[in-house]
Amino acid sequence: MPKPAIAFTAAPTPEAQAALTRLTGAYGQAAARDADIVVALGGDGFMLQTLHDTRGLDVPTYGMNRGTVGFLMNDYDEDGLVARLQAAEEAVINPLRMTATDTDGTVVEALAINEVSLLRAGPQAARLRILIDGRERMDELVADGALVATPAGSTAYNYSAHGPILPIGAGVLALTAVAAFRPRRWRGALLPQAARVRFEVVNPQKRPMMAEADGTSVRDVTCVEIASAGDIRHRLLFDPGHGLEERLLREQFT
Template identity: 45%
Template sequence: MNTPPRLALMPSDTDRAQEAARHLRELADFVPLEQAEVAVVLGGDGHMLHALHQMLDSGHVIPAYGLNYGTVGFMMNKPKSSRPLLERIARARPLAVNPLEMIATTGSGAQESFCAINEVSLLRETRQTAKLEVSVNGKVRLPELFCDGILVSTPAGSTAYNLSANGPILPLGSNMLALTPISPFRPRRWRGAIIPDHYEIDFRVIEPLKRPVATVADQKELRDILAVKVKVARERQLTLLFDPGKTLEDRIFAEQFQF
């Protein structure tokens, strides 16, 4: 008989999630994250991203099973079920998610590295339009892009900020990244690109003093940016757990038929 996995409980600060956590603690035993084999995440998509980043930062990366006590819950499971929690986790289907690695060079010359599960974005800091050079695999593809910003999205994040910026929805098995401009001014007709996920993407900020740019990796922001490199961090793969028939892959595919 298989031994049930050790569970860590990671609720958000909302009243709904805290109430659900109190109820679950009466039904199951939980251990600290560093001792756990599966993380039970209570909240919405934003809290799931926070929990996954907490695991990446700690170096203890384990599968995450989310229960939706937020708003959209694209990365979560339905909170109520007739099945006990341990049975739901045992039946859940794993889904591998590869985050992005962002390496940013600031005005001081320092380099900072962060991971992003949804997207890396570059955004203008002031009223001045951002002016960017965009290279793919070392070749300059756009010598000058005037825009409010630009983002690189994973398939998992393609229905989030990327979709709001009129970027494409990417199936999870596509092995592609979406490169999507935000309010492009010149070239006006450029609407972005779909790029193989083994390519590296480089951005260089042109006129950084006149046109300062910030970069954001999911929830982490850096200002006064000179350059940004983005690539897939395959060695830091994450695993999400979904109830059968309710996977993120199914939801992303269905989203293409919404209007």
């Protein structure tokens, strides 16, 4: 198998930048548009940024952990990288598409690989009306907020908010409440991946909320629509036996 053209990219931290210098010296550096594989050096946050930056290239991305969490990353090792890339397993994930409208009527669209979250932006609890595919499913959720997570993002903020871990390929999304007050014990629901979720903010002037999608923040939202972006795919590479399926299973037993 011919040696792949690799485009290395790295977080701005000293550790990641030092790794970038060593790896490009050993394996060369291709432009992203000409690469067979992108190798991202950093943590999960940098991996998400890299996936967004290379979205239009349809090139697989292999991450090596030079950050902190590293759930989406492989172990860092400078030796034998070409063989690791050639043996890597691919996982394909779809992001969420957020359409948020604020009190001025401004509409903001953004993509989120992990989750779209709505959080209160004031001292009072938020009040949300929830519709699924145009049908009202909850007339009022009183909580600090709510989120919709993909399977790839289900171990992140969603899991911290006591949401479920979702297997890759399960075809579902997690709708999870954040510190629900009423219904007090309601933590959320599992939705088909094709579902369209709409949150409407009740009394946004008195109870302001913000929406967040992978670094894109919208303040003073009145409604937020969320749907899986099936037309967009991200290709992630993992060492054999350490793919997303295995990681999601392992997370549930540790």
